[in-house]
Amino acid sequence: MASWRLEENIQRDMEKAQEAVELYGGHVLKAPNRYEIRTGVVVAARFADKLRRTAFAVFGGVVPREEIVRATSELNRKIYEKLISMGVGKLDIVRITVEASVEGGRLVFGEPKIEWFIPHTALEKKLEECEKKMGEVRQKIEALLRELP
Template sequence: MAWKLEENVQRDIEKAQESVELYGGHLLKAPNRYEIRTGVVIAARFADKLRRTAFAVFGGVVPKEEIVRATSELNKKIYERLVSMGVGKLDIVRISVEASVEGGRLIFGEPKIEWFVPHTEVEKRVKECEEKFAEVKQKIENLLKELSTLS
């Protein structure tokens, strides 16, 4: 499935206050330094959550055009990382990033991406690892037997 970043700025501005009241998607870390978070979301919706939280936190501090510009750049960066990690658009993620305002510009730090893998997938991967381990163990035992006959 192909990913597509969507921007609906007016909707995000309207939902920003609601998001803060319901989810509190930010944390004041120091004067003028915040951590904004998506909470647990489907990967395809991360951009909306980050943009809404940015509007809620920085809406009265910087112009909306600056919020759109900065979050757009951040969302592209996160999108590229998600794709390179192999995250599907329906996978569950949680993203957090530090943000501050410097000289009228919204500056984001390096985002932290947490990818939640379903229990069934973990079990499948564990089983695959156990099978590979059993194969390697058997090969080692066979090599040891060969070595002992050569001595």
């Protein structure tokens, strides 16, 4: 069972961060001191862990871990609010990309880009609903046109 103690979570994240770097990369150097951090495709409920671990992997030797925790917490709160306003569910699939840099010893994140992957079956259902509605509208228009002299 996962621990909820901050110190144990940070240690686990640092271990997972090294694993993520070795397996996935998770970041791209865009310019000197400017990185693009990516979650990859994840279940929305897990985005925060992925971002924090990637931040530890990229900035672990550059800024104190407390700064990484602080900055990613603020970023995660911002992303969470965006996900809620978009209507993204906990089990929906997303990919999050954000630029990050170190400025004056502080970790600074740019505006996150959120991609929401909608299942094919959900799109088919919406399409069927739209086609049905369009058929109804078409019938009403044709009926109105027949009534005209």
